[in-house]
Amino acid sequence: MFDQIPTALSGVFMLLPVVRKDERGSFTKLYHADCFARMGMNRPIVEQYVTTSHKGVLRGLHFQKPPHDHDKLVTCLSGEVLDVVLDLRRQSPTYGHHCCLRLSGEQRMQVFVPSGCAHGFYTLSDQAELLYAVSSLYNPEYDDGILWHSAGIDWPDQFPLVSQRDQEFQAFADFDSEF
Ligand SMILES: Cc1cn([C@H]2C[C@H](O)[C@@H](COP(=O)(O)OP(=O)(O)O[C@H]3O[C@@H](C)C(=O)[C@@H](O)[C@H]3O)O2)c(=O)[nH]c1=O
Numbered sequence: 001m002f003d004q005i006p007t008a009l010s011g012v013f014m015l016l017p018v019v020r021k022d023e024r025g026s027f028t029k030l031y032h033a034d035c036f037a038r039m040g041m042n043r044p045i046v047e048q049y050v051t052t053s054h055k056g057v058l059r060g061l062h063f064q065k066p067p068h069d070h071d072k073l074v075t076c077l078s079g080e081v082l083d084v085v086l087d088l089r090r091q092s093p094t095y096g097h098h099c100c101l102r103l104s105g106e107q108r109m110q111v112f113v114p115s116g117c118a119h120g121f122y123t124l125s126d127q128a129e130l131l132y133a134v135s136s137l138y139n140p141e142y143d144d145g146i147l148w149h150s151a152g153i154d155w156p157d158q159f160p161l162v163s164q165r166d167q168e169f170q171a172f173a174d175f176d177s178e179f
Helices: 033-038
Strands: 002-006 013-017 019-022 025-028 047-054 058-064 072-078 080-087 098-104 110-113 117-123 127-134 143-145
Touching: 047 117, 058 080, 072 080, 072 098, 072 117, 080 110, 080 127, 098 110, 110 117, 117 127
Parallel strands: none
Antiparallel strands: 002 013, 013 110, 019 025, 047 127, 058 117, 058 143, 072 110, 072 127, 080 098, 080 117
């Protein structure tokens, strides 16, 4: 039901759901507990939310700290983004590394971001809509981030539109990982 494509980071996957098209439009299943558990993604989803972003908007790099850390399934519903995952897991062979994935809404492309990784993206199309499904509730005191341009990521834009909060995050070099 889902094609699982490994990335350069362990436990981080791109997923290609099956988009069934007919004369009415399309049908796509975005989550199936048993399929996801078989692929190693088995923490239940407890919250979902959506963002819309204009071209040139960059969000991230976000994560929730323990004990409110979570796995996150990101789905591109429309438009196109350059999605980035940064590995913050100290024991990981790819600690400090990142992967960049181009996600298209046409194909409902997904990325599974496990706990211990930060997530962000840059909007390539005029508009893009992302859906997020997370395995722990939002907790503003534990919601944290890494400064977008501090982790060696080759973003396609040096002057993206970034929120004030995202501009004030710590640099990766100053980050003391609890993961
Ligand atoms: C993430 C979040 C935010 N909020 C509120 C806080 C704030 O008033 C408003 C916007 O929050 P932010 O500026 O943090 O939203 P945003 O920058 O869009 O945050 C998102 O960025 C991408 C990269 C992700 O990976 C997402 O998980 C999420 O962290 O929504 C919630 O109520 N619940 C939530 O789960």
